[in-house]
Amino acid sequence: MHIGIDFIAFDFPQLYLPIPELAQNRHIEADKLTQGLGLLQMAIPDVSQDVVTFAANAVHRLLEQTQLTPESIARIYVGSESGVDSSKPIGSYIISLLESRYGTRAFKHCDTVDHTFACIGGVDALQSCIDFVRLHPTQKAIVVTSDIAKYDLGSSGEYTQGAGALALLISAQPRIVALDNVTGIATEGVFDFFKPRQTVSKSLITGANDNPEWMGVLENEVTLYKEQPVFDGQYSNTCYINRITEAYHHFKELRPQEGIHFEGWAQLFMHLPYCFQARRTFSSIYAQEKHPEVTGAEDLKAIAKSEAYRSLVAQKIAPSEKASGVMGNLYTGSIFLGMLSGLSQAATQTEELEGQKVGFIAYGSGSKAKVFEGQIQPGWREAIQAVRLFESLDQRKAIDFHTYEKLHKKEIDQPVGTPQGFVLDRIEKENPVLVGARYYKFR
Ligand SMILES: CC(=O)SCCNC(=O)CCNC(=O)[C@H](O)C(C)(C)COP(=O)(O)OP(=O)(O)OC[C@H]1O[C@@H](n2cnc3c(N)ncnc32)[C@H](O)[C@@H]1OP(=O)(O)O
Helix, strand or coil: CCCEEEEEEEECCCEEEEHHHHHHHHCCCHHHHHHHCCCCEEEECCCCCCHHHHHHHHHHHHHHHHCCCHHHEEEEEEECCCCCCCCCCHHHHHHHHHHHHHCCCCCCCCEEEEECECECHHHHHHHHHHHHHHHCCCCEEEEEEEEEECCCCCCCCHHHCEEEEEEEEEECCCCCEEECCCCEEEECCCCCEECCEEEEEHHHCCCHHHCCCCCCCCCCEEEEECCCCEECHHHHHHHHHHHHHHHHHHHHHHCCCCCCHHHHEEEEEECCCCCCHHHHHHHHHHHHHHCCCCCCHHHHHHHHCCHHHHHHHHHHHHHHHHHHHHHCCCHHHHHHHHHHHHHHHHHCCCCCCCCCEEEEEEEECCCEEEEEEEEECCCHHHHHHHHCHHHHHCCCEECCHHHHHHHHCCCCCCCCCCCCCEEEEEECCCCCCCCCCEEEEEC
16 A cells, blocks of 8 residues: 655745845855855745745645545644644644635544644654554545744854745555655754743843733743744754764664665655755765765765765755755755655656655754655656646745845834735734734635
8 A cells, every 4th residue: 555645735935035135234155155055045924924824825725726625634734843822733723724715614523733843843744644544545634834944133044044834635545655654763852953932020021011912811921932943053963964864774774675775766855954954964874875984074075075976966866955945944844845846857857757766864953863765656747747836936026135134023014025815814912811812814
C-alpha cells in the first residue's frame, strides 16, 4: 500500500522585499546575501494576514482545487511554531473559517490539532497523518504548515525572514509522492533557537496597566511572548549539522542497503531556514560517506568545494532552493516548499521522475532531525503543474525598505496590497470574556 502526498496548495504573502534593498540599508555586502546565502527576495506579510489566514486560505484552495467535500476530510493537522494562542490551536480557527464558506458544522467530525517543534512540526504532523491513513486507507487527511518567520531588525536572521502556508492532501492513492514508514531520528535538548514566554509583574512593565488588551485578564501579571526568536546563528548551524548527520546514520541502520543511500535519491529536500543551508551543511554527510578517512576541517572545506560535490548540489539540491531564494524561511513549510520547488522545475523538463526515490532531511531547533525516503508516483507531473508555484510567485509585488520596516514594527494599519480570501478583521479588546479573540472575514 502506498500512502503519501496526493496534492498541494499554498497561500503566500503577495508582498516581498528585494534582498539588495535590505543589504543596502543595513550596510551589508549584497553579494554576501545573494551569492553567499542565495537570498534574492523575502516574503513579507501584509496588514490583516497572519498564520491563521495563510493556513485557512491554503486549505480552502486545496479543497476547491480537488473538489473534495468537508465530510471527506478526517483530519486537519497543523505544523506551526508561530501560533496566535497558547490554548486554542490554529486548527480550531481553520475549522471555523472554513465553516463560514462550507456551512455551519461542516467539519463537525474532522479531527484537528497543532504540532509544535520549531521547524519540524510540519513533518511530525505529516507522519501522524501518514500513519492514520495507513490504518484507515479509505480516509483522507490534510497537513497544514503555517508560519511567519520574523526576526529582530538588524539581526543576522533578518535577511532570512519569510512567511506562508502549505496544505498537503494525504491519501492512500497519492498522485505525487508515496512516503516510506522508516524514519531515522536524532534528538537533543539544546537552546539554539527558541521563543521564550515569561510571566512578570505588571509593575515591571511600563504602560502595562494602560494596555486594554490585558485589562481584566490578569490582576498583577503580564505574560510576554517573543514573536521573534532568541538564537545563536552559528551554534544553530552546528546543531543542525550534528542532528541531521546523526539522523542520517540512524536511517542507514534502520534501512540497510548496498551502496550510499543519497546516491539513490533523484532529489534531496532538506529544511531550508535560508536558501543555501542544504548545500552548506549536507557536505558533512557527503564527506563521511565518500571520504570517510578525511576528518580535518580544511580537508572537509576542500571536499565541499570539489567538482564532485558541486555537481551533486546542482543535480539533487539546487532545484529545491529556487523558491526559497525568493520566499525566505517558512519554518515548518520550508522543506515542503523545497519539494514543490524541485518537482515544479522537474515537471517543466523532460526528466521522468516516476518510480524514483527522493530523500527528506528535516530539522527543528531545540533540536530534532528526521531522515526518510519517498517514491515519486505516476501522477506527479500533472498534479505539480496544477499547483502553478512559480507562476504565482511571479505575480507578487515588491515593496521598499521604508514600507518593510513599518510593517515589521506594526506601524501601518491598512493593507499595502490587496490580500484576498480570509483576512484578519479585528481582535477583541473590550469584552472581558472574549478579550484577545481574533475575528476574520472573507473577501
Ligand atoms: C533555524 C534553523 O533552522 S537552525 C539552522 C540555521 N540557523 C538560522 O537560520 C538562524 C538565523 N540565521 C542566521 O543567524 C544567519 O543567517 C546564519 C547563521 C544562518 C548565517 O550567518 P552569517 O553570519 O550571515 O553568514 P556566514 O558568515 O556564516 O556565511 C555567509 C556565506 O557568505 C559568504 N560570503 C561572505 N561575503 C561574501 C561576498 N561578498 N560574496 C560572496 N559570498 C560571501 C561566506 O563565505 C559564507 O559562505 P560559505 O561558508 O558557504 O563559504
